[in-house]
Amino acid sequence: MVRVGSPPDPPRPAAGVAWLLPAVFSLACSVAAVVMVDADVRVPLGVGLAVATVAVAAACAEASRRGRRIRGLRAQRDAAVAEQHSQRDAEAAALRRRLAAQEAALLQLTEEMLPKTILRLQQGESAREIVHELGGSPDISPEFAAAQRTVLRSVAEAVEAEEGMRDSAQRAFVNIARRVQAIVHQQATDLREMEERHGATPDVFGDLLRLDHGTALIGRLADSIAVLGGARPGRQWQNNVALYSVLRGAISRITDYPRVELASVAEVAVVGSSVEPLIHALAELLDNATRYSPPKTLVRVTASEVQSGVAIEIEDGGIGLAEEARRRVERLLEEASAGLDLTDLGESPRLGLAVVGRLAQQQGFRVSLRPSAYGGVRAILIVPTELLTSAPISVVTGAAPGLDALPAARTRTLSSGTTRGAASPKDDEPMERTPNGLPQRRRRTSAGPPRLASVPPSPRTPAGTGPATASAPAGQRGTDTADAPEPGLWLAAFQDAVSGESPGSGTADSRGQHPDSPPQNTPAKEGER
Amino acid sequence: MSGPRRLDWDEGSPERLYVLTGGRSGSTAREPLDLVTLIVSRSAPDPGLQPEHAAIVRMCEYPLSVAEISAYLALPASVVMVLLSDLLSQRRVEARPPIPAASLPDAVLLEAVMHGLRKL
Numbered sequence: 129m130v131r132v133g134s135p136p137d138p139p140r141p142a143a144g145v146a147w148l149l150p151a152v153f154s155l156a157c158s159v160a161a162v163v164m165v166d167a168d169v170r171v172p173l174g175v176g177l178a179v180a181t182v183a184v185a186a187a188c189a190e191a192s193r194r195g196r197r198i199r200g201l202r203a204q205r206d207a208a209v210a211e212q213h214s215q216r217d218a219e220a221a222a223l224r225r226r227l228a229a230q231e232a233a234l235l236q237l238t239e240e241m242l243p244k245t246i247l248r249l250q251q252g253e254s255a256r257e258i259v260h261e262l263g264g265s266p267d268i269s270p271e272f273a274a275a276q277r278t279v280l281r282s283v284a285e286a287v288e289a290e291e292g293m294r295d296s297a298q299r300a301f302v303n304i305a306r307r308v309q310a311i312v313h314q315q316a317t318d319l320r321e322m323e324e325r326h327g328a329t330p331d332v333f334g335d336l337l338r339l340d341h342g343t344a345l346i347g348r349l350a351d352s353i354a355v356l357g358g359a360r361p362g363r364q365w366q367n368n369v370a371l372y373s374v375l376r377g378a379i380s381r382i383t384d385y386p387r388v389e390l391a392s393v394a395e396v397a398v399v400g401s402s403v404e405p406l407i408h409a410l411a412e413l414l415d416n417a418t419r420y421s422p423p424k425t426l427v428r429v430t431a432s433e434v435q436s437g438v439a440i441e442i443e444d445g446g447i448g449l450a451e452e453a454r455r456r457v458e459r460l461l462e463e464a465s466a467g468l469d470l471t472d473l474g475e476s477p478r479l480g481l482a483v484v485g486r487l488a489q490q491q492g493f494r495v496s497l498r499p500s501a502y503g504g505v506r507a508i509l510i511v512p513t514e515l516l517t518s519a520p521i522s523v524v525t526g527a528a529p530g531l532d533a534l535p536a537a538r539t540r541t542l543s544s545g546t547t548r549g550a551a552s553p554k555d556d557e558p559m560e561r562t563p564n565g566l567p568q569r570r571r572r573t574s575a576g577p578p579r580l581a582s583v584p585p586s587p588r589t590p591a592g593t594g595p596a597t598a599s600a601p602a603g604q605r606g607t608d609t610a611d612a613p614e615p616g617l618w619l620a621a622f623q624d625a626v627s628g629e630s631p632g633s634g635t636a637d638s639r640g641q642h643p644d645s646p647p648q649n650t651p652a653k654e655g656e657r
Numbered sequence: 658m659s660g661p662r663r664l665d666w667d668e669g670s671p672e673r674l675y676v677l678t679g680g681r682s683g684s685t686a687r688e689p690l691d692l693v694t695l696i697v698s699r700s701a702p703d704p705g706l707q708p709e710h711a712a713i714v715r716m717c718e719y720p721l722s723v724a725e726i727s728a729y730l731a732l733p734a735s736v737v738m739v740l741l742s743d744l745l746s747q748r749r750v751e752a753r754p755p756i757p758a759a760s761l762p763d764a765v766l767l768e769a770v771m772h773g774l775r776k777l
Contacts, residue, residue, distance in 0.1 A: 327732075329735070330683030334682025334683065335682075337675040340673050407671055
């Protein structure tokens with residue numbers, strides 16, 4: 129009977145026999161009790177104890193069976209849990225991968241696709257084709273890719289609409305500016321005629337000058353708007369214009385023009401296509417200079433030749449710019465060069481600098497602001513060599529055709545009889561003539577004023593003043609490039625003279641040996657001797 | 658004085674007249690200038706002069722009237738007068754008022770002298 133409850137589960141012998149211990153113990157106790165008691169109670173006690181022992185054994189067997197069952201179930205459950213865990217880990221990994229892909233896609237959208245889209249939109253492509261071309265990453269779900277495309281498309285369309293509005297606004301600006309320019313130009317022409325007509329009545333003439341000045345200011349404003357709208361400033365000049373005239377043209381367009389002092393100006397001319405942008409940029413710089421300096425101070429303008437072209441310096445006696453403010457302004461100039469939004473424009477000073485920056489970008493001027501020795505600001509604008517040509521010879525003749533011909537002819541006849549002609553040595557020599565028979569002033573003679581040649585060629589000469597009127601511009605154009613001495617030669621001559629190396633007529637020879645002087649200047653030298 | 662003008666966008670000079678005169682419209686000289694005042698320069702032009710000033714000094718080596726200067730420079734008379742008053746105040750030119758007709762001897766007297774001389 130002891131063997132009855134033997135464990136049915138051979139793999140767990142220790143656990144299987146454990147339940148026998150209480151049964152065996154109770155059996156032993158029962159046997160001992162039966163042996164020790166009296167004979168008359170032995171039988172009932174034996175029966176009772178046997179029943180009890182069987183019951184204990186049964187209970188133990190049952191408990192053991194249940195324990196095994198519990199263990200089995202627990203193992204089963206553990207296996208299920210482990211399986212569940214591994215499944216969950218796999219799912220999480222997949223989700224993480226997707227998340228990373230989406231994150232990458234989002235980053236690509238913001239950092240790569242959107243800027244590219246906007247750039248291409250600004251270059252004039254349509255929103256639809258850009259969105260069509262830009263494909264998404266293969267890792268992301270179709271829904272996400274679709275959402276990405278939707279975002280891209282709505283952004284692209286919004287930007288396109290914005291660009292379109294900006295374009296049309298700019299076109300409208302430019303259109304209005306052009307109309308104002310046309311009116312201003314017409315009015316300036318009319319005023320000029322009136323100035324000629326009423327030139328002999330100072331009162332009327334003074335009023336006309338004031339009106340003329342006001343008109344020029346309006347014209348400059350219209351030009352600024354046109355430039356900011358992406359167009360060229362107003363007028364086109366077909367002929368080259370002397371730098372001196374360009375500077376005075378710029379001076380004539382600012383409010384405080386009497387305060388500008390024009391000092392030494394290099395004898396060069398600006399090619400026609402760059403005349404108007406240069407005038408306008410200089411006018412804006414001059415306007416800034418006069419606006420931000422005390423009303424009584426002068427603004428000094430000089431133009432000197434440098435290696436890369438001509439440096440025009442505008443110095444004012446204002447309070448100057450702090451280093452930080454100066455950097456900010458220069459940054460403003462550069463930003464304007466990179467492109468500018470009409471909506472960014474605030475007060476008028478920014479308008480001026482933005483215009484300067486835009487023109488500098490278009491024409492290749494270099495603009496910088498430096499502290500001035502007078503305490504104010506020194507604005508330097510460098511006009512590159514490509515935009516310069518030599519100054520037209522005898523521009524005074526262009527301004528007044530009779531000017532050279534008549535007094536020169538008279539002084540020639542006079543110089544024999546009077547002493548007045550001796551005042552200027554050049555009168556003793558015969559006048560040079562251009563192929564057209566026009567008198568030609570020689571440059572850089574000792575008595576001649578150097579800047580005389582800078583007076584602009586001007587068609588304001590009335591018709592019929594002399595036979596020279598019609599042919600004057602043609603003659604000028606024909607000669608100005610051929611005979612123009614190399615810029616800087618006069619300086620070499622000056623230095624030679626100062627150092628006393630080659631006095632008198634030897635100057636020309638020493639100049640010929642100068643390393644910088646090219647050989648094509650021989651005609652000019654001979655003309656000088 | 659002004660002929661028919663072309664109204665395209667390429668004519669004239671970028672300078673306006675008020676820049677030449679510094680905004681002044683009339684003569685500020687002590688002696689009044691008019692169109693027939695004769696101008697003669699006192700010296701050769703300096704290199705530092707404004708081109709118009711230099712041109713006037715150069716052309717007035719022999720006396721010229723204001724009207725003539727105005728015509729040669731193609732500038733209105735008022736502008737020339739402003740430029741001249743600058744030159745006058747710098748004593749670079751002299752102004753000679755034209756000889757008034759009244760100060761000339763009477764034509765009858767001159768004729769009498771002429772006849773008298775012939776009879777000699």
